[in-house]
Amino acid sequence: MSTVTTSAKDLRHLLTVAVAFTDPEDDLPPLTAVYLEAGGGILTATGSDRYALGHIRATATGDWGRPGLAIDRDHAEWIADGLAMLDGTEVVHLVTRDSHLTGLRLRIHHQEMSVEIPVRDSWTYPNYRLLFRKFDEQPAALNAPLMLRTHVLEYAGKLRELFGHQPTRWTVLSTTDAIRVEVGGCFAGLLMPAKDATPHKSWPVPIGVPEPTTAGS
Missing domain, CATH: 3.10.150.10 (DNA Polymerase III, subunit A, domain 2)
Structure with a gap:
């Protein structure tokens, strides 16, 4: 016990x-x-x-x-x-x-x-840590804007309902990978996939991703 x-x-x-x-x-x-x-x-x-x-x-x-x-x-x-x-x-x-x-x-x-x-x-229960590990192993080098599926935007609205206006960080590795979302220091989420091939079901959303730092910078 x-x-x-x-x-x-x-x-x-x-x-x-x-x-x-x-x-x-x-x-x-x-x-x-x-x-x-x-x-x-x-x-x-x-x-x-x-x-x-x-x-x-x-x-x-x-x-x-x-x-x-x-x-x-x-x-x-x-x-x-x-x-x-x-x-x-x-x-x-x-x-x-x-x-x-x-x-x-x-x-x-x-x-x-x-x-x-x-x-x-x-x-x-699935090992979700394997999904998050990919973000820890690769630099976030993809720049905005992206075409996001509408259901991704729906989840963004859900986060707003759950956390209010707390700062939210979005990290994207590629257009075929999941999007990592972080709110404060307490929440980390994955939304997938990042890109939709049908424009009428997607919306351009600018997501600022920091450039990977180089040694000595």
Whole structure:
């Protein structure tokens, strides 16, 4: 049994953002679940609908180890709605049932209440780190403007709803790769693909990408 502790406000925000990137109607289990991981003082939540992936983090104490655990988006939404009724500073404990992460108990510190949450087999959740690693290994050398698919712009609007007017950084490696989106220091997302061959379904959007730095500069 392992416990991860965070605030009600942070857990609600994590779940709300991750749920927004899942697909409620897809048949593939990973696409209808929120994937939670904890360790190193960080609690993360990841969601994907195949065309975009959202990965958000918040400070926390405790460690589940790997893999993390996956909960249905419906349960995640239900938890987020319940947390909205609490004081944002309320301490929340996420307690795993056993070392195999087959169950999760949500315990509210001051309210003396707990809820059992069904957990999916998270071993099968895609390794999203491989997608992000490509951005870490290659310099961002592609310059704007690009023709972006309309659904990419829809996700941009979704980010605005979730994060307001916080500064957003867009990184593009090529017109066939995903677009990496970063908001503040807490969110990193992938939108794919970057380019559309049908102009009437795309819009030119200038994305400033810094030139790769050279040695000695």
